[in-house]
Amino acid sequence: MFWQIALPKPAAVEQPAELRMDSDAFAAFYERSARPLWAYLARVSGNPALADDLMQEAFLRFLAAQLSLDGEIAARRYLFRIATNLLRDHWRRPVSDSLESVPEPHAPAVLTDSHAADMLGPALAAVSPRDRQLLWLAYAEGYSHKEIAEITGLQSASIRLLLFRSRRRVAQLLLKQAKGASLCD
Amino acid sequence: MRLIACPREKEVSTELASGHWPHAVAQDLLSHSHSCSRCRELLLVSQAFRQARQATIAAAPLPAHGLVWWRAQLRGRGEAVQKLERPFLTVQIFTLLLTLAAAALLLASQIHRGVGWQPWALWHDSHPLATAWQETESILAGCLDWFAHWPLALLLPSLTAVALFAAVAVFLALQRDPNRS
Ligand SMILES: [Zn+2]
Numbered sequence: 001m002f003w004q005i006a007l008p009k010p011a012a013v014e015q016p017a018e019l020r021m022d023s024d025a026f027a028a029f030y031e032r033s034a035r036p037l038w039a040y041l042a043r044v045s046g047n048p049a050l051a052d053d054l055m056q057e058a059f060l061r062f063l064a065a066q067l068s069l070d071g072e073i074a075a076r077r078y079l080f081r082i083a084t085n086l087l088r089d090h091w092r093r094p095v096s097d098s099l100e101s102v103p104e105p106h107a108p109a110v111l112t113d114s115h116a117a118d119m120l121g122p123a124l125a126a127v128s129p130r131d132r133q134l135l136w137l138a139y140a141e142g143y144s145h146k147e148i149a150e151i152t153g154l155q156s157a158s159i160r161l162l163l164f165r166s167r168r169r170v171a172q173l174l175l176k177q178a179k180g181a182s183l184c185d
Numbered sequence: 186m187r188l189i190a191c192p193r194e195k196e197v198s199t200e201l202a203s204g205h206w207p208h209a210v211a212q213d214l215l216s217h218s219h220s221c222s223r224c225r226e227l228l229l230v231s232q233a234f235r236q237a238r239q240a241t242i243a244a245a246p247l248p249a250h251g252l253v254w255w256r257a258q259l260r261g262r263g264e265a266v267q268k269l270e271r272p273f274l275t276v277q278i279f280t281l282l283l284t285l286a287a288a289a290l291l292l293a294s295q296i297h298r299g300v301g302w303q304p305w306a307l308w309h310d311s312h313p314l315a316t317a318w319q320e321t322e323s324i325l326a327g328c329l330d331w332f333a334h335w336p337l338a339l340l341l342p343s344l345t346a347v348a349l350f351a352a353v354a355v356f357l358a359l360q361r362d363p364n365r366s
Binding site for chain 1: 245
């Protein structure tokens with residue numbers, strides 16, 4: 001098994017190294033984790049093209065990090081952590097230097113057929129990118145405050161407060177939308 | 186802002202995560218969730234995010250894993266090669282410096298020998314630069330004496346070789362610039 005060591009160290013994210021996972025193990029891991037990772041990147045950034053690029057980069061860094069992790073759950077958490085760092089780097093970068101010069105829309109514009117996803121879009125657009133990250137990790141991926149702290153590098157106590165505020169805001173927006181929709185019907 | 190959490194939020198989250206909500210949940214928890222604003226909020230947001238996740242995952246494009254694997258291998262090899270090349274770069278810079286020093290010595294020796302280059306200088310003997318030049322020349326004079334006796338037939342090919350070495354060293358150093366992607 002390739003999952004055999006402790007959790008990732010912060011520095012290891014940026015350090016290139018030899019590849020540890022064999023091709024078959026990677027294929028299985030990729031199959032299970034690529035779509036959730038893409039969903040996270042796309043919904044948080046609101047930019048599917050950027051999500052494509054960052055997802056690929058996240059897997060490349062994951063493979064280069066010379067880590068074998070304690071189970072697939074830890075590996076996936078590590079992958080989300082790399083992706084979170086990539087998103088943060090993207091937002092810090094001047095617009096003209098970004099990976100893709102595609103202008104990022106204000107509202108997350110991931111198009112899906114689902115009514116529920118469309119309902120969430122405007123509410124997500126109304127909160128900050130950091131709050132979108134926290135909300136997605138907590139309520140879409142089901143990570144605990146401790147796990148979110150590990151992924152984002154924020155303090156658990158801050159996460160609790162930030163999630164409390166942003167959850168309330170999103171709930172209010174969802175209720176408002178639902179009321180608006182029922183009035184239209 | 187005061188955090189007023191409901192003590193039953195954890196139970197609601199657990200039931201949601203396990204997929205038991207709402208059909209396989211204890212009646213008292215269900216009734217509580219109807220009356221508690223915190224739990225209602227949690228349910229509303231959790232369900233919206235879970236449905237959005239499912240819908241987005243269903244629409245997610247998935248490049249072949251082989252492509253990502255191949256790119257990772259390629260990048261790994263590239264980084265290994267770059268690591269190996271770093272000492273070469275140091276050697277090249279060192280060689281370049283040595284070559285330039287040799288060229289300077291050679292030129293200085295020829296000037297000392299009296300090829301007649303000094304008249305090109307535009308300053309007078311009283312100028313501070315001229316004084317500095319004379320001092321440098323006299324310091325170099327001792328160690329360069331043997332150089333000064335080189336015949337012109339040997340000097341010209343030597344200068345050419347030194348210039349060529351310098352050019353090659355500069356070229357290779359630029360080729361292996363570690364900042365290049
Ligand atoms: Zn409650």
